[in-house]
Amino acid sequence: MRIQTEKHRPRLEIIPFIDVMFFLLATFMIVSLTMLKNESIQIKLPKSTTAVSQTPPDQITVKVLEDGNYLFDKEKVLSEALTAKLNQIKSSNADPKIFVTGEPNACFELVVKIIDEARKIGINKIAIQTTKPQQPQTQKSGLANGT
Numbered sequence: 001m002r003i004q005t006e007k008h009r010p011r012l013e014i015i016p017f018i019d020v021m022f023f024l025l026a027t028f029m030i031v032s033l034t035m036l037k038n039e040s041i042q043i044k045l046p047k048s049t050t051a052v053s054q055t056p057p058d059q060i061t062v063k064v065l066e067d068g069n070y071l072f073d074k075e076k077v078l079s080e081a082l083t084a085k086l087n088q089i090k091s092s093n094a095d096p097k098i099f100v101t102g103e104p105n106a107c108f109e110l111v112v113k114i115i116d117e118a119r120k121i122g123i124n125k126i127a128i129q130t131t132k133p134q135q136p137q138t139q140k141s142g143l144a145n146g147t
Contacts, residue, residue, distance in 0.1 A: 063101050064106040086118055097125040098127070
């Protein structure tokens, strides 16, 4: 006696393939967006006597000066008063953001000192601001040369 078995034809499931394709599409889109290089051009804005600063109140810019002192949002602070100023900032704002920048010939040890003192106090959102070096402008041929 012979037993007949039904043969099932193999079938490809399309739903898992669609899920994988959407995942790959989203991954490639996110990765490609992070590869964009954002650049801008430098312009000189006109001066205004009634201008108001648009920086958020919890954002503080600290500039390290060559003489060893600091500028906290245009307020000069001596090196000895650094810890007191950081404590004042922490007490007035629960989660401040500090952006550290410096003059070209300022001592890097002073930048590290700011970061160290801020972390001791509990300020963890610290960033170092830099600027892109200016490219020397080349003279274009044509009317600029007088030809």
